[in-house]
Amino acid sequence: MxxxxxxxxxxxxxxxxxxxxxxxxxxxxxxxxxxxxxxxxxxxxxxxxxxxxxxxxxxxSPAFLQVLRNTLIISFMKIVLFFPLPIIFALMLNEVRSSILRKFIQSTTYLPHFLSWVVIAGIWIAFLSPANGGLNQLREMFKLAPKDYMTDKGAIRWVLFASETWRSLGWDSIIYLAALASISPSLYESADLD
Known part of the structure; x- marks a missing residue:
């Protein structure tokens, strides 16, 4: 035994x-x-x-407090501001009735997750370039002066937040979309009756 x-x-x-x-x-x-x-x-x-x-x-180091402050602010932005975005996106995607369109939107928002941070940084640097970036070309159409977003102290936090959102929105929304897909249609019918 x-x-x-x-x-x-x-x-x-x-x-x-x-x-x-x-x-x-x-x-x-x-x-x-x-x-x-x-x-x-x-x-x-x-x-x-x-x-x-x-x-x-x-x-x-005299820069320590500024670095710590920036880290806390950026973390706060990612946790508090980013958290509801995948949920809202999943709810909106769940309401798209065309399955072809839904799959296309889901695939295009999901793909940035597979890019490395080096590639993402290159894309954002090119997009925000003060010389010929897409955002500054849009500013020129409205007769605004070009702006260097990558070196602007007030804008760089938002650039980091936007790049993280662009990369993670599709991936994070898959979890919520799966949860929405598991809801029984009978619950929707009873909600309509109520």
């Missing part, structure tokens, strides 16, 4: 091995790299331990 139980345990451990390897490789081993924050790291040779030296430099 004991031998049979041990065989069962080994088979369960064998099933658990891929998940354990995943956590070991991608979660536990990288933790050992955290020691580099406390060293003057060198690729070759011994890296001397310096304690909190790098943290003191970071916190003493």
């Amino acid at each position: 004991v031998a049979l139980a041990k065989k069962k345990e080994w088979s369960l451990l064998l099933l658990l091995a891929p998940a354990l390897l995943y956590f070991l490789i991608y979660h536990f081993i990288p933790i050992s790299g955290m020691v580099m924050a406390f060293q003057d790291y060198r690729i070759f040779g011994k890296s001397p331990f310096v304690g909190f030296k790098h943290f003191r430099i970071l916190f003493a």
Whole structure:
């Protein structure tokens, strides 16, 4: 009986091995790299331990508070302002009756998710270029002076928010669209009657 139980345990451990390897490789081993924050790291040779030296430099920097403030503001924009957009988009997409049009819209909004951030940055830099970017050409049509959005302190947060929204809207809306598709049509009929 004991031998049979041990065989069962080994088979369960064998099933658990891929998940354990995943956590070991991608979660536990990288933790050992955290020691580099406390060293003057060198690729070759011994890296001397310096304690909190790098943290003191970071916190003493005059730009630290501005960087922290920008990080918190951009995170707030992504969490609070972006959160309802995929839900609204999924609700609007759910109301499109033409399945061909719905699939086309869903595919075109879903595709940017597969682009790397380098490609997305290139697209946005080209689009916002002060010399011949699409947005500045539109401004010229309305007799407005060109604006460099990538270096404007007031606009760059909105550029980051817009690029994140453009990349993630289609992907995030799929979850909500799936939830809407699972709603029974009888609930819609009873709502119409009410």
